[in-house]
Amino acid sequence: MSDASAAARLNQLRALAQAEDLRPFLRRAIQLHPSDLAEVLAAVDGTARARALAELPVETASKALAELEGRLRHPEELLRAVGPGYVAELLTELPSDDAAAIIRDLPSEEREAVLSEVADRAEVDQVLKYPADSAGGLMTTEVVTVDAEASLVEAIADIRRQSAEDDALYQVYAVDGARRLKGVVPIARLIVASPSRRVREVMEPAAAAVRPEVDQEQVARLMARYNVAAVPVVDERDRLLGRVTFDDVIDVVEKETTEDLLKFASVNPEEDLSAPWSAAVKSRLPWLYVNLLTAFLAGAVVYVFQGTVSRVVALAVWMPIIAGMGGNAGTQALAVTVRRLALRLLPRDRALAVIRKEVLVGAVNGIANGVAVALVAAALGEGWVLGLVVLLAMWGNLVVAGFAGASIPIVLERFSIDPAIASSIFVTTFTDVCGFVLLLGLGAWLLL
Incomplete structure (x- = not known):
């Protein structure tokens, strides 16, 4: 349709x-x-x-x-x-x-x-x-269970009696007399196996089981890792409490992705899309004030070099280009690093390697973009020295962008600060300030 x-x-x-x-x-x-x-x-x-x-x-x-x-x-x-x-x-x-x-x-x-x-x-x-964002808060307690020691004939009869409890019956859980989880039995295996066999003979170990306090993101990662449609929830004695199903996890992934995108843009993830404009202003204004304060830092750099800018006016043309390219490169490195952190793909011993890689990427991209802007500067008749200044400033700022984009979220995560919330502000500040310092500092050194 x-x-x-x-x-x-x-x-x-x-x-x-x-x-x-x-x-x-x-x-x-x-x-x-x-x-x-x-x-x-x-x-x-x-x-x-x-x-x-x-x-x-x-x-x-x-x-x-x-x-x-x-x-x-x-x-x-x-x-x-x-x-x-x-x-x-x-x-x-x-x-x-x-x-x-x-x-x-x-x-x-x-x-x-x-x-x-x-x-x-x-x-x-x-x-x-349990908290709404935990396995216990997501689980459904209506699960079909069978005795691990029962025959398949007895198990199937028991499943029929419980079938109203589960509207998505694709597997059942094998438990003992104390309701401790022993394994998982796919329905297809129950159908094709010999009726004389015992449940324990056809069951398989649960690929993953979680405590009710486990965060919903961890549950989603386990389901993706083991490619299972449901994850059992057990207590400290391994007694079955319920299960989290894939439909709940789809909602979790959508919610977490939306929250991360909003945080990345410094918007409160709790902001209601249908809320009045005043609520949106209240949610966003504090972060804009933070951005304003960091923008003052970049403005202070320009103020320090105002003499250089007044004598070499051509530098003003390249200031937004250097800062903008640094911001873009920093955002690229930041997005990749935050994704690694969110998916738990960045162990502590790999942090330096990731930072080195992003710095190298920034250096190569800086040379490529620096040569391009230097040629444009020369073509505009502004002289090869100005072209060299712009080239070096572009190269240096993209190196800084790679370093800041990779290291800042890692450092914030180590201090238990959500990198999706605060990283972009710090990265933008780094690239703006360093970009202006490099461009205007090199201009003062080589052009005056």
Whole structure:
């Protein structure tokens, strides 16, 4: 479906959802994927959203509510419109991880009103007691388990009894009598193996298992490393608590990538895209003040060399070029280094090697770009000495850019400061200040 037709369908469904007679909308809604239905509900006003959700079948409404999580600025308004009892009924239909995510979106005073009416509150509370960005906060407690000592006939019968607990059944977990994790059994292996065999004979070790306190990024890395669709969560005694599935990790990767991009641009990752302009100003202004302070440093360098600039006006033409190229080169080195740090691909003993590599790259790129700008300077009739000054300044600033872009995030990470937040400010300051010092200092030395 093209973007135009998808937009037309969304507008049509949005109009139906806000109509007095909801029956045409309800007939269409039950045929939609929950994500598409959530997109429609998120696009209508709060009154129409609550009315439509209340009229939908419980199963359809619960799945749409799960997809709405994170899309609404004020989810508590929906709760108040449909009532905590109905929200609790919808949450009872959902896996514990989805239910917990919705509960977390509510103000603290509203949470208890909903939780008190959730049928399987204990399972939701089990997830809520862990941070939202941890394995425990992401896990679903509804997992299918079999006794490691059971025969496959017994195991399959047990799986049938538990199948309602898992809507994505591609593997089961083998446990002992104390629910300690013993292994993982793919469903395909259960089907093709001889019924007389025991579960322990066909199970395989879990490629990875995590404690509930483990950070969500670590869970995502484990799933990518071992190419598994789910990671079991166990306590300190290896008792199975739940599992984190790939759909949760996809959300994690998207969230973490978005946060890193916003941090890289010195924007608060908590900034709501639908928030008013005043909130955006409040979020961004402090970082702009920091940038302004660092810009004063570059301005101070120009002030010191104002005599040189007044006598060799041609230097002013090359100042933004030298500083801009240094900033670009520094950002390249910074992006590569921050990515290595984020993916845990940069052990401590490799830090110097990475810095040396980026300095070498900066030196080679500096020569290549320096020769180009020197030729342009000569072609403009500004003399070979000015061309030499520009060449040396370009080369030196790109070397500094490579060093700063690689070393600054490494140093910040060693001090437990998120390199994605602060690195770009320091790198830009380094390249601007050093670029001006090199260009104007060499100009004062060779041209005056």
